[in-house]
Amino acid sequence: MRIPNLIKNSAIYSFVTVLQKGIMFFLLPVYTAFLSPQDYGVLNVVTSISSFISIFVLFSLNASATRFYYQNKDPEYSKNLWGTLTSFVVVNSIVIGTLFISLHRYFIDPFIGEINFYPLMFFGIVNVILSPLYLFFQTYLQTLQKGSFYGINSLIYFIFQVSLVILFLTIFNLGVLGVLLANVITSVVFFIYVGFVFLKKIKLGIKRIILKPALIYALPLLPHSLAAWTSGVLDRLLLNDMAGKAQTGLYSAGQQFGGMVGIVTSAANQAFAPWFFQKESEGERGIRQIKQVGELLVIVYCFIALFISLFSKEILDLMVAKQFRSIYTIIPILAFANVFQGLYFIFVNVLFLKHTQNVFYVTLLDSVINLTLNLILIPIWGIWGVVTASFVTLFFRSVFALILSMKKNKLIRFNWKRMYFYVTFFFLISFISKLLLTLNLFLIILIKFGVLSIMLLIFYSVYKKSVDLILSSLWLKLVRHK
Secondary structure (H helix, E strand, O other), rough: OOHHHHHHHHHOOOOOOOOHHHHHHHHHHHHHOOOOHHHHHHHHHHHHHHHHHHHHHOHHHHHHHHHHHHHHOHHHHHHHHHHHHHHHHHHHHHHHHHHHHHOOOHHHHHHHHHHHHHHHHHHHHHHHHHHHHHHHHHHHHHHHHOOOHHHHHHHHHHHHHHHHHHHHHHOOHHHHHHHHHHHHHHHHHHHHHHHHHHHHOOOOOOOOOHHHHHHHHOOOHHHHHHHHHHHHHHHHHHHHHHHHHHHHHHHHHHHHHHHOOOOOOHHHHHHHHHHHHHHOOOOOOOOHHHHHHHHHHHHHHHHHHHHHHHHHHHHHHHHHHHEEEEHHHOHHHHHHHHHHHHHHHHHHHHHHHHHOOOHHHHHHHHHHHHHHHHHHHHHHHHHHHHHHHHHHHHHHHHHHHHHHOOOOOOOOOOHHHHHHHHHHHHHHHHHHHHOOOOHHHHHHHHHHHHHHHHHHHHHHOHHHHHHHHHHHHHHHHHHHHH
């Protein structure tokens, strides 16, 4: 995959990931109008538990599929690879989902407080059972670098799901139940669609010779996924237990804004990871490109975080109900916390080359930090405790990944001091908005755009050669397609 392809697929995956993970952000005006902070907190608790169960359903086999496909591209092997892993995941989803539903009083009820298992949590688990087939199909398209097909699927999925959510909230006034019901109906429809489109491309059935190495590869990633869930989701459950559903709802809404940076970093990594594997195999020239692109990605993440931080108050005034607008104070910290997540993605790809077991150590350490900080800070500071814990945790996650990557690979050396300096510099600039609160709105917006423009000019002048090279390569590719 050349750099123009990387940019193209990054753009597609960014757009798609924003649709998939940003659905709650786009629906914030509707959610905050028809759901109270308490209701929004309930919805996030249900989705948090559901995401935990989905870890055991997928078993990180989507990562195995991508890795083993690139090792052996024989068409027959590919059909058996995707068929075996898809079959296993579908069967596993039914078994795991049934177990959690049957034994919910032991494994679910103690963690959801006053939330009723039926029907809210039940619908959440049903959605987990139905989702893996579609998710595996999307992984298949992504692995084969069919970005356009991947994007079209996601766009249709998004439009269908959002339409149902709006219908059930605004017309039928079903509240949280309406959101969860919309998710289930969407999963049913796309389960059927994928059954017709995807299954004819693969050979269903489980071949032990394929499944065994795939499970061995995925097994070290499972604790990593669990630890990542602990860092990214457990905070909501702890906040719900210690501070209540309303605080959980406000924090979750703040995460929708700050998490937009995380959505972009995750999407960019979907394109960066396969490109990284290819460039690493090209030797010194490829490694030099990896370092350059990694540095540019961090700058892009910083600009996005800065924009969100500077304009969060004005955007909230337009988007959400009054009872949610106080969250503008926590958004800059959450946005730049997700920039550290972007650094982590860049560094951790080095470990995915040959040292997947070390990925678990990274997430285990930051999970311990996250859990400890939340237990200490939430009772003292409430929502600010969980925000602080999130920022510190993601910072250390990136640092741990950097240290291990440098220890395990002596060839790939990122300009990490410069990368962390940029994040710190942009983060400090984001606090300018705190100094402008007494000015009139027009002047505030003018100053903020001025700051962004000056920053863009400075960094363009520094990286002009690299940016122009990438843009010219992309332009030539577009011209050839015409």
